[in-house]
Amino acid sequence: MIVKHNKNEFEDYLVDASSYEGFADELIIPENVDEIKQILKEATVKSHKITISGAGTGLTGSRVPLGGKILSMERFNRILxxxxxxxxxxxxxxxxxxxxANYLAGSGLFYPPNPTEKLSTIGGNIGNNASGARTYKYGSTRKYINKIDVVLPTGESLTIKRGEIFANGYNFEFCTNGGTLISFELPKVQMPKVKHAAGYYIEQNMDLIDLFIGAEGTLGVVTGAELQLLDSPEEVLGAIVFFDSHDGMFDFLSEIKKTDEIISPRLIEFFDDNSIMLLRGTIPHIPKTTVYALWIEIETSKEKSDETLTNLYLFTSQFTSLVDDTWVALNEAEHKRLAHFRHELPLAVYEKIHQYKQQKLGTDSAVPNEFVKEYYEYMVNLFKQEQLEYVIWGHIGNSHFHANILTKNEDEFRRAKDVYVDILRRAVSLGGTISAEHGIGKLKKEYLKILYSEEIIDGFRKIKEAFDSKNVLNDGNIF
Ligand SMILES: Cc1cc2nc3c(=O)[nH]c(=O)nc-3n(C[C@H](O)[C@H](O)[C@H](O)COP(=O)(O)OP(=O)(O)OC[C@H]3O[C@@H](n4cnc5c(N)ncnc54)[C@H](O)[C@@H]3O)c2cc1C
Incomplete structure (x- = not known):
């Protein structure tokens, strides 16, 4: 076990990708499960705060410590x-x-969840129930976690295999690996029926593993996991489709979802007019009259790839006159070009935020599919009304947007925050969520109240108490 006391040696661990900054007394880097058990047992006895650190690519400050010790999982880095x-x-x-992804390349199998940030870890992905572009077809991390090994705040271990421990209605009662009984009641939450990552996952008769996935490290330290893989498709056809009208893009979107037999994409990613404008700075040959773009991928086979391409062409030509400008990818280099288009965008936005010396204000909200156009228009109208600079992209297949507000001074930031709250309220009023994939962490706690009543949030606290009576682990996340 490595322990570092000098702040200079662990400054990088005091922030995450949101730039939210915390403080801590020391950094501990355990090398095996027994050391983690010892660290947590002692923390509970002495009431020391422990914050679990993954790769720090989170966007809500959830791995950022607010005092106590940082527990970095970096030595738990083996494929077993x-x-x-x-x-x-x-x-x-x-x-x-x-x-x-690299390990499985060429194996004929793949792990479906693919968050854009490839440096993120499985522990962090489980912490946030991370999603990715392919979530449109395959769902989020939750679906592909068969088993987890956890060390609880008391230092006891708990192995949770999917399909073994269920709630009886809203009541859980089970034993740790060492035989200690844990029991608690779940609040009766109606989760939004959209892609969702805000607060604990709660369902009647639920599987215990689902409570830990998306718990933002508040219930235990995940030391290992068994992942479910799927057969890789033989071929994937990628395309960036450019649209010259607002209605054309939204009509394409609603119609493509009905083409299950013919096209059936596995991802649909959106870039608004401001994204396109930013990307023109680094990416050449974007058609001049582009209003929006969509990146899509369709699974196909060697035999069918020409037919898939023709179907896509014929379908697309009904919605945009830029159909002949579509960028198509079939081999690895061409796919990389499309992924680069997507990847450049957050970087360009971060550069602007840096230039303006302001905090990032970005939504992670999602709404039911039938409201996707209405919700988008609502956001854009508000930004225009308030004369705020914005860039919107996101996982539009799941009606999930990242609307980034770029403010240039404190006054604008204050106004932008009001608009931000308005947008979240609107998502909730349409039956959506305030966070579809990034979680709540420390930065979005005040917004959880838009989604859930105090009573429900209190119910979350009681779950936490059942595992962590001294509140030592990942204090400050969620509530
Ligand atoms: C450019 C960019 C693009 C992104 N794109 C996506 C995207 O497409 N989809 C998406 O979902 N997110 C995305 N994110 C956010 C981020 O990558 C995810 O939230 C990711 O899951 C965080 O993983 P991490 O290893 O960096 O975890 P961290 O940020 O270190 O931690 C995240 C949370 O998990 C907890 N945790 C970490 N390890 C463990 C463990 N072993 N046991 C228990 N708890 C643990 C931490 O305490 C914390 O609460 C993006 C971020 C960036 C910067």
């Missing part, structure tokens, strides 16, 4: 077992998404 027959991969918690 690949079972081709069962199509599973057992990994330690600090294995990065990129490493999993």
């Amino acid at each position: 077992n690949f079972d081709r027959e069962r199509k599973t991969l057992k990994v330690e918690s600090f294995v990065r998404i990129e490493e999993i």
